[in-house]
Amino acid sequence: MRFFALYIAGRYIRAKKSQNAINVMSIIATAGVFVGAAALVIVLSVFNGFESLVTNLYSSFDADYVVTANTGKTFVPDSLQMKQLASFKEVALVSQVLEENVLLKNGDKQYFATIKGVSPEVQKLPNLQNLIVDGTFKLEAAGLPYACLGQGVAIGLSLSSSNSLYPLTVYVPNRLSKPDLVNTANAFKILNINVSAVFSVQQDVDSKYFLVPISFTRELLSYTKEVTSLEIYLKPGFSEGNLQEIIQEKFGKKYEVKNKQQQHELLYKIMKSEKWAVFFILVFILIVASFNVIGSLTMLIIDKKKDIAILKSMGATMQTIKNIFLLQGMLISAYGALGGIITGLIICFIQQKFGLIGLGTGGSFVVDAYPVKIIALDIVFVFATVLLIGFIASLIASRNISKIEDAGLAATIKQE
DSSP, X not given: OHHHHHHHHHHHHHSOOSSHHHHHHHHHHHHHHHHHHHHHHXXXXXXXXXHHHHHHHHHTTSOSEEEEESSSSOBOOOHHHHXXXXXXXXXXXXXXXEEEEEEEEETTEEEEEEXXXXXXXXXXXXXXXXXXXXXXXXXXXXXXXXEEEEHHHHHHTTOOSSSOOSOEEEEEEOTTSOOOSSOOTTSEEEEEEEEEEEEOSOHHHHTTEEEEEHHHHHHHHTOSSOBSEEEEEEOTTOOOTTHHHHHHHHHOTTEEEEEHXXXXXXXXXXXXXXXXXXHHHHHHHHHHHTHHHHHXXXXXXXXXXXXXXXXXXXXXXXXXXXHHHHHHHHHHHHHHHHHHHHHHHHHHHHHHHHOOSBOOSTTOSSOSXXXXXXXHHHHHHHHHHHHHHHHHHHHHHHTTHHHHHHHHHHHHHHHO
């Protein structure tokens, strides 16, 4: 009986209705589902594209794991733990990091930035080498320290590696000096450093950081072995696996180990919440559009009252008749969903290939067109969501068969 109901439902979709309005309603119902499904695919793919873009931007600058202390600003890394980290086959480099906010001065230009002292071996990492837009990336050469500036910092100081005639001056409050309102000569620690290169990652990073050897930062801040964090870089081709849990276990509860996404947890949470907020808004619009399915099926039930009577006389149960119209509503939703998903995928592929729709930023952003990334699970989720909405709408309409039939019978008796 299920195949019989599906066969009749398919015939009803293809057959010409006695009232042209029913044909129009069916087309509108299918078009509503079509547009909704296409919009869901396109919007989710664009959000995936932005998330992938941000991840790629930060991943080229961020370490795979960062170890920080739960209490206190700095800590002294244990030499045994450092050796254990370096012994992992997945680990390419463990960099000691010391950060602090400082004032930079170049001639009459001043700029507040964050100094990031790192292990000199960081300059050998290919990811960081690829970020250089001016100069040659080096942190130490001939026993002298060098600084690598973020592009925003360099612009703020009107500085580049080629026009750096004088060393960059770094000011920081002297941690060891006592407050003295009369004699302020020792209030600041001042060191000079030459600029070797300028890097560009993302605006927030470019306008905040500049890299120097950690020995220079320790001298500036009057530290000896202290660090603010340990950054762990993995070898190319190695997946993270459960390495984060192993590192966390070795360091204990006094420390926190974060992966790349956890280092920017708030940003990723905002992006995901925006993605699903827009998704549910579009789903609500799709629910409103599904009322066309209810209206179309209701009008078809009225139009097919004679067919219903014939089917009942042939032995079809009321449940079978309800299934016919339920399946027809599902077919309308399925056709609209498939058409919308295919159209949405085509639009996404065209955008990926040609970047037809631009961001309108005038080339000030890292990409000129909307980024798109298609995830198969999202497509399955969209199709399932559209079918579920179509099923509920069809179920509501098919349950009205008894009421419509009773109303038709009452009208006939009244006429007689």
